[in-house]
Amino acid sequence: xxxxxxxxxxxxxxxxxxxxxxxxxxVGNASSLHSAGRRARRAVEESRETIAxxxxxxxxxxxxxxxxxxxxxxxxxxxxxxxxxxxARRTRVVVSAAEHHAVLDAAEWLAGHEGATLDVLPVDAQxxxxxxxxxxxxxxxxxxxxxxxxxxxxxxxxxxxxxxxLAEVAHEAGVPFHTDAVQAVGAVPVDFxxxxxxxxxxxxHKLGGPVGAGALLLRRDAVCTPLLHGGGxxxxxxxGTLDVPGTMSLATAVRAAVADVERRTAVLTGLRDDLVAxxxxxxxxxxxxxxxxxxxxxxxPGNAHLSFPGCEGDSLLMLLDARGxxxxxxxxxxxxxxxxxxxxxxxxxxxxxxxxxxxxxxxxNSTSADVDAVVEAIGPVVERxxxxxxxxxxx
Amino acid sequence: xxxxxxxxxxxxxxVAAARLRDAGHEVTGxxxxxSAKPATMREGARGCCSIEDSRDARRCADxxxxxxxxxxxxxxxxxxxxxxxxxxxxxxxxxxxxxxxxEKIKFSAVLERARALGFDAVGTGHYARLDGGLLRRAADxxxxxxxxxxxxxxxxxxxxLFPLGDSVKSEVRAEAAAxxxxxxxxxxxxxxxxxxxxxxxxxxxxxxxAAPGEMVDPSGAVVGHHRGVHxxxxxxxxxxxxxxxxxxxxxxxxxGLEPVSRTVRVGPAEDLDVTTLRxxxxxxxxxxPADAVACVVQVRAHGGLxxxxxxxxxxxxxxxxxxxxRGVAPGQAAVFYRPEPAGDVVxxxxxxxxxGR
Numbered sequence: 001x002x003x004x005x006x007x008x009x010x011x012x013x014x015x016x017x018x019x020x021x022x023x024x025x026x027v028g029n030a031s032s033l034h035s036a037g038r039r040a041r042r043a044v045e046e047s048r049e050t051i052a053x054x055x056x057x058x059x060x061x062x063x064x065x066x067x068x069x070x071x072x073x074x075x076x077x078x079x080x081x082x083x084x085x086x087x088a089r090r091t092r093v094v095v096s097a098a099e100h101h102a103v104l105d106a107a108e109w110l111a112g113h114e115g116a117t118l119d120v121l122p123v124d125a126q127x128x129x130x131x132x133x134x135x136x137x138x139x140x141x142x143x144x145x146x147x148x149x150x151x152x153x154x155x156x157x158x159x160x161x162x163x164x165x166l167a168e169v170a171h172e173a174g175v176p177f178h179t180d181a182v183q184a185v186g187a188v189p190v191d192f193x194x195x196x197x198x199x200x201x202x203x204x205h206k207l208g209g210p211v212g213a214g215a216l217l218l219r220r221d222a223v224c225t226p227l228l229h230g231g232g233x234x235x236x237x238x239x240g241t242l243d244v245p246g247t248m249s250l251a252t253a254v255r256a257a258v259a260d261v262e263r264r265t266a267v268l269t270g271l272r273d274d275l276v277a278x279x280x281x282x283x284x285x286x287x288x289x290x291x292x293x294x295x296x297x298x299x300x301p302g303n304a305h306l307s308f309p310g311c312e313g314d315s316l317l318m319l320l321d322a323r324g325x326x327x328x329x330x331x332x333x334x335x336x337x338x339x340x341x342x343x344x345x346x347x348x349x350x351x352x353x354x355x356x357x358x359x360x361x362x363x364x365n366s367t368s369a370d371v372d373a374v375v376e377a378i379g380p381v382v383e384r385x386x387x388x389x390x391x392x393x394x395x
Numbered sequence: 396x397x398x399x400x401x402x403x404x405x406x407x408x409x410v411a412a413a414r415l416r417d418a419g420h421e422v423t424g425x426x427x428x429x430s431a432k433p434a435t436m437r438e439g440a441r442g443c444c445s446i447e448d449s450r451d452a453r454r455c456a457d458x459x460x461x462x463x464x465x466x467x468x469x470x471x472x473x474x475x476x477x478x479x480x481x482x483x484x485x486x487x488x489x490x491x492x493x494x495x496x497x498e499k500i501k502f503s504a505v506l507e508r509a510r511a512l513g514f515d516a517v518g519t520g521h522y523a524r525l526d527g528g529l530l531r532r533a534a535d536x537x538x539x540x541x542x543x544x545x546x547x548x549x550x551x552x553x554x555x556l557f558p559l560g561d562s563v564k565s566e567v568r569a570e571a572a573a574x575x576x577x578x579x580x581x582x583x584x585x586x587x588x589x590x591x592x593x594x595x596x597x598x599x600x601x602x603x604x605a606a607p608g609e610m611v612d613p614s615g616a617v618v619g620h621h622r623g624v625h626x627x628x629x630x631x632x633x634x635x636x637x638x639x640x641x642x643x644x645x646x647x648x649x650x651g652l653e654p655v656s657r658t659v660r661v662g663p664a665e666d667l668d669v670t671t672l673r674x675x676x677x678x679x680x681x682x683x684p685a686d687a688v689a690c691v692v693q694v695r696a697h698g699g700l701x702x703x704x705x706x707x708x709x710x711x712x713x714x715x716x717x718x719x720x721r722g723v724a725p726g727q728a729a730v731f732y733r734p735e736p737a738g739d740v741v742x743x744x745x746x747x748x749x750x751g752r
Contacts, residue, residue: 388511
């Protein structure tokens with residue numbers, strides 16, 4: 001089997017799986033006062049310190065949550081509510097057009113239900129949000145914006161934004177800045193403190209940890225209204241009994257992934273560049289979406305996103321799946337129907353080309369054999385998918 | 396063979412997929428997403444296009460251990476089924492969208508795509524039999540769907556598999572339960588799948604401008620008014636909105652629809668009797684008859700059968716009925732079956748254009 005969908009979820013690192021399974025057998029609510037509770041609390045706090053150290057944050061800035069979707073919702077809604085409560089004029093939410101639905105739909109919900117006005121920042125042809133674009137939107141609405149959210153790295157095309165510059169622009173206008181770094185942590189260097197952002201989402205299962213464990217890094221001075229009310233855990237921003245095994249496993253994975261970023265970047269960049277070069281040699285009219293490969297640092301090392309003119313992405317996916325190669329057409333909706341990606345459309349691709357796109361995402365256990373398998377399959381698969389595309393067009 | 400099993404999320408297509416797999420075929424399940432904005436949950440016994448139906452289909456594929464995908468056919472379905480459905484009503488005809496979906500979607504767009512992707516056939520849960528290239532009625536007379544498949548050309552039937560043709564529905568349900576398929580007790584779907592409310596009039600009213608006109612009885616008297624011929628179908632009795640009863644006190648029926656003059660003709664039941672049909676765009680599963688040929692004609696999905704003589708006339712078909720049929724609506728298909736005793740074999744079909752008394 002050739003698994004090239006690490007951006008959807010990546011296999012757990014053996015050490016993270018070991019931590020998790022070992023911890024599952026223990027009892028203890030981290031809020032309890034007896035010794036089992038104290039042991040659980042200690043494990044959580046040590047994990048928190050580990051996570052904080054790995055991503056350049058203070059332990060008190062790590063708000064544990066269930067993953068990217070919760071962290072994104074908490075940041076976008078919580079920062080919006082708090083900022084608006086402090087200054088009633090601030091009712092605008094600014095997000096990029098290429099955001100994950102966890103940010104985009106949270107922002108749209110604020111617009112639909114909380115009287116917010118949504119400003120969507122366009123992205124360039126490579127999927128980047130330019131600081132100048134943000135500056136213009138903020139300047140057009142002085143004192144009206146409550147929160148800005150722009151992703152660190154895009155989940156579909158792998159484009160890495162200049163988050164530090166964007167956060168600086170937001171702060172010049174006195175607006176808190178959130179970034180969805182779910183795809184970035186463990187894949188590219190991420191340092192919370194020097195990035196200047198006020199809030200940052202991360203999740204375990206994209207970096208070798210468990211599904212259901214993640215965090216929102218939230219600056220100590222950031223004011224955020226909670227989504228969940230209850231026992232007052234996590235600075236009273238995120239109530240709920242702490243997931244001790246999940247947190248421990250998350251910490252193990254974050255530490256291991258971050259420590260390995262440099263080595264892994266070199267390996268994955270090599271594999272990825274090889275994959276793109278050989279696939280485009282097999283299919284000369286295939287085009288790479290996102291940032292060109294000669295600008296490393298601006299693109300996730302494991303991301304290869306390609307369009308195959310004349311093909312339906314779901315035909316390609318099915319044919320590759322039948323050959324044991326697992327990849328993605330981008331973001332799937334609940335029904336499992338492939339719709340043209342909002343990210344690709346925002347980058348200016350036409351609908352047909354957007355539909356004919358595949359994301360190959362490599363990860364910690366990818367090998368050159370995986371690349372070989374894709375290269376071997378892609379020619380006949382594209383040819384067949386193209387015939388299906390023609391059949392559909394003419395039937 | 397490599398077979399693509401179209402799985403709606405209902406019991407029939409699930410059992411069909413199971414039988415195809417058991418027959419040794421390499422089966423892949425595909426759910427056709429026919430709505431651009433599917434509802435989250437199914438409404439009653441209607442429709443097959445909700446996300447819940449898609450999930451039911453997926454769960455059946457899981458149980459059968461076959462690959463499963465969802466194909467987005469929403470744009471094709473809109474262009475080839477829904478829009479013609481609306482246009483036909485606007486033109487005073489009564490379309491059959493299931494038949495159109497088989498002709499244009501399942502055994503055209505889906506079959507063509509499947510063939511190009513390396514499949515040999517498309518299998519469905521239709522109740523009909525294929526027998527050496529001949530399309531025959533199903534063993535279960537209550538579920539027989541040969542009528543809605545009667546529009547398929549030989550090359551389309553060549554790529555079709557109907558594994559339920561020899562079974563009755565109760566057997567299929569029992570088999571689904573025995574196989575552990577969660578849809579075993581799921582109610583049969585009824586009505587038009589893309590109108591989950593069941594309110595066809597309301598659906599059409601949103602898409603067709605009102606074109607009010609008169610309702611005229613056989614004497615030429617205006618007996619009522621209407622908001623558009625698309626609200627009616629030939630043979631309809633209820634919902635005519637005529638306040639005054641007929642002078643003889645007998646119920647009135649819709650006899651004919653004339654969209655140009657915006658006239659709805661109404662009258663007594665016996666005026667619904669027709670003895671001749673003219674039908675267009677014939678499709679033959681046998682060699683087109685050179686001379687007049689005896690057959691049994693069916694003029695709607697349920698019932699409406701009569702022995703008849705069919706003659707090819709230019710590009711059209713002339714049908715002379717041996718005995719009168721009631722409620723024959725232009726726009727429906729006339730499907731020709733071999734005369735008894737071999738009356739379960741489809742000879743061909745055509746679209747009813749006009750009728751004569």
